[in-house]
Amino acid sequence: MSALEQAQIINRRHFLARTxxxxxxxxxxxxxxxxxxxxxxxxxxGPQGPHFPGRAxxxxxxxxxxxxxxxxxFDYKPSLDKIHMTELPxxxxxxxRLTGMTSSQANFPVVRSMFDFAQHGQSxxxxxxxxxxxxxxxxxxxxxxxxxxxxxxxxxAITFCQTGSQLTGKPSMGAWVAYGLGGMNDNLPxxxxxxxxxxxxxxxxxxxxxxxxxxxxxxxxxGVKLRSAADPVLYLANPGGCSEATRRQMLDQLRTLNxxxxxxxxxxxxxxxxxxxxxxxxxxxxxxxxxxISDEPEHILDMYGPDVRxxxxxxxxxxxxxxxxxxxVRFTQLYHMGxxxxxxxxxxxxxxxxxxxxxxxxxxxxxxxxxxxxxTLVIWGGEFGRTVYSQGKVTETTYGRDHHPRCYSLWLAGxxxxxxxxxxxxxxxxxxxxEDPVHVNELNATLLHCLGIDHRRLHVNDQGLDTRLTxxxxxxxxxxxxx
Numbered sequence: 001m002s003a004l005e006q007a008q009i010i011n012r013r014h015f016l017a018r019t020x021x022x023x024x025x026x027x028x029x030x031x032x033x034x035x036x037x038x039x040x041x042x043x044x045x046g047p048q049g050p051h052f053p054g055r056a057x058x059x060x061x062x063x064x065x066x067x068x069x070x071x072x073x074f075d076y077k078p079s080l081d082k083i084h085m086t087e088l089p090x091x092x093x094x095x096x097r098l099t100g101m102t103s104s105q106a107n108f109p110v111v112r113s114m115f116d117f118a119q120h121g122q123s124x125x126x127x128x129x130x131x132x133x134x135x136x137x138x139x140x141x142x143x144x145x146x147x148x149x150x151x152x153x154x155x156x157a158i159t160f161c162q163t164g165s166q167l168t169g170k171p172s173m174g175a176w177v178a179y180g181l182g183g184m185n186d187n188l189p190x191x192x193x194x195x196x197x198x199x200x201x202x203x204x205x206x207x208x209x210x211x212x213x214x215x216x217x218x219x220x221x222x223g224v225k226l227r228s229a230a231d232p233v234l235y236l237a238n239p240g241g242c243s244e245a246t247r248r249q250m251l252d253q254l255r256t257l258n259x260x261x262x263x264x265x266x267x268x269x270x271x272x273x274x275x276x277x278x279x280x281x282x283x284x285x286x287x288x289x290x291x292x293i294s295d296e297p298e299h300i301l302d303m304y305g306p307d308v309r310x311x312x313x314x315x316x317x318x319x320x321x322x323x324x325x326x327x328x329v330r331f332t333q334l335y336h337m338g339x340x341x342x343x344x345x346x347x348x349x350x351x352x353x354x355x356x357x358x359x360x361x362x363x364x365x366x367x368x369x370x371x372x373x374x375x376t377l378v379i380w381g382g383e384f385g386r387t388v389y390s391q392g393k394v395t396e397t398t399y400g401r402d403h404h405p406r407c408y409s410l411w412l413a414g415x416x417x418x419x420x421x422x423x424x425x426x427x428x429x430x431x432x433x434x435e436d437p438v439h440v441n442e443l444n445a446t447l448l449h450c451l452g453i454d455h456r457r458l459h460v461n462d463q464g465l466d467t468r469l470t471x472x473x474x475x476x477x478x479x480x481x482x483x
Contacts, residue, residue, distance in 0.1 A: 008196050021183075021443065042447065049452075050180075053452055055416025056377040056452075057184070059331045059332070059333045059415070060321045060377070062336070063161075063334065063335050064337070065382065066154065066204050066340035066341075067154070067172035067339055067383075069341065071386060071388060074127065079428045084111065085108045086109065088110050095154065096406065097152060097367070099153065101403075110390075111394055114397075120135040120215065126423050132357065134411075136467045137361045137365060140368065140420070141420070142411060142419060144423045144443075145409045145422060146423065146425065147407065147439075147443065148163070148408070148437055149384050149438060151383075152384070157384050157405065158211065158383045161440055162211050164214070164444060164471050169347045172333075173444065174191035175222055176469045178191045186279075186282065186328075189283075191224065193333045194332070195334075196314040199351045199355055200349060201337075205337065212333060216460060223333060227312055228311040233280075235257050282365040290324065293308075304362040304393055307355070315358065318360065336359070344400065347397070347398065364378060367414065373413065377413075377415025377447060378413040379410065380411050384403055384404060384405040386401035404414070405431050406431060407430060416482055418480070423480060441470045444470050456468070
């Protein structure tokens with residue numbers, strides 16, 4: 001028997017694969033007809049649109065990697081002035097586990113914030129002097145002071161916030177949203193990622209590409225990272241000596257080969273590969289136009305601050321996030337590193353706030369003045385909070401704080417969230433939640449609800465388990481956060 005005859009024999013595995021993927025075959029027909037691959041995949045590999053009308057169409061997540069201190073920024077505790085440098089009571093700590101950084105400390109001195117707070121806006125929310133620009137938009141914000149999480153160290157905590165699991169390999173929030181709703185712009189990815197390094201602590205916790213990965217979802221839903229270099233996306237431009245016509249001919253030939261392979265295997269990742277090649281071809285025009293800010297008026301650049309003129313800064317990334325919102329990118333993820341302040345917190349935190357305060361507020365103002373805030377959900381926050389007790393030596397000018405998962409603060413704006421409120425209360429030590437706790441999974445369920453997604457119905461079967469962003473335990477959206 002010849003090799004060709006052997007290749008033509010349909011064995012049991014091939015038979016089951018082909019007969020079990022009728023929808024994939026239909027998708028293949030659409031591909032062959034010249035329609036975009038993602039139009040076919042919407043049926044085979046993702047829910048079609050929202051489960052109910054959502055207020056938000058897109059998300060901008062300003063993730064502050066390293067965990068900002070809630071005590072210095074959002075959770076005003078004037079009572080700490082009276083007990084400054086006294087020992088944290090056992091009745092407050094209640095045996096909470098400690099990290100390796102402070103577990104060997106002989107004592108745990110309570111340390112007040114060095115920074116002043118004041119009330120702002122009609123809501124009268126107390127905010128730190130470190131974030132005056134955020135204070136100017138306080139009536140557009142939904143501030144949550146009662147967030148809590150499960151992990152006490154950075155990597156599992158960040159992974160948990162972004163994927164709903166402390167274990168690696170699960171789809172990120174952006175991938176889930178892109179999978180559930182699809183993209184809105186055929187020339188740009190539905191999920192884009194930008195990273196900036198803070199000036200407060202330049203050698204901070206690393207970030208890994210799996211944080212914006214697609215896990216067991218088709219690869220087309222993973223985040224596409226934009227670099228600050230001259231070539232924002234690697235390998236997007238044509239190689240030297242390769243014309244656009246040559247590139248088009250090469251892609252057509254690759255498409256033919258990949259379609260033939262898909263007929264044999266029914267592997268959905270082959271459809272992903274075809275679509276990603278096509279998307280990259282379209283992005284050759286769309287990405288340079290997106291990242292070129294020369295058409296931005298001076299008053300807009302000034303609103304974001306002087307750092308906006310420097311590629312790779314948080315300010316520039318916030319402006320790019322607004323430009324992505326205008327172009328209907330479904331999920332934009334910004335990571336700003338440098339918030340892990342175990343020592344010299346007053347100096348490091350001041351620098352981090354200088355990086356982020358003005359651009360974050362400018363983004364909200366810019367979206368609002370363009371009529372985009374109503375259907376754009378903006379999130380600002382990190383993976384956990386900081387302890388009320390000091391890590392290491394305390395002096396008149398400096399101190400540090402360790403990781404604290406029991407309570408922390410973040411804010412939301414737009415996209416169907418309630419504006420001008422403060423949700424949740426912590427004790428006098430900002431150590432335990434006493435009213436309206438919000439778990440990370442509850443927050444994620446709420447964010448999906450704003451997009452019109454029932455988090456219980458957004459799942460995939462993986463190795464016999466229904467996997468979803470919000471975990472396996474029963475959680476519900478926090479209605480008090482919704483307008």
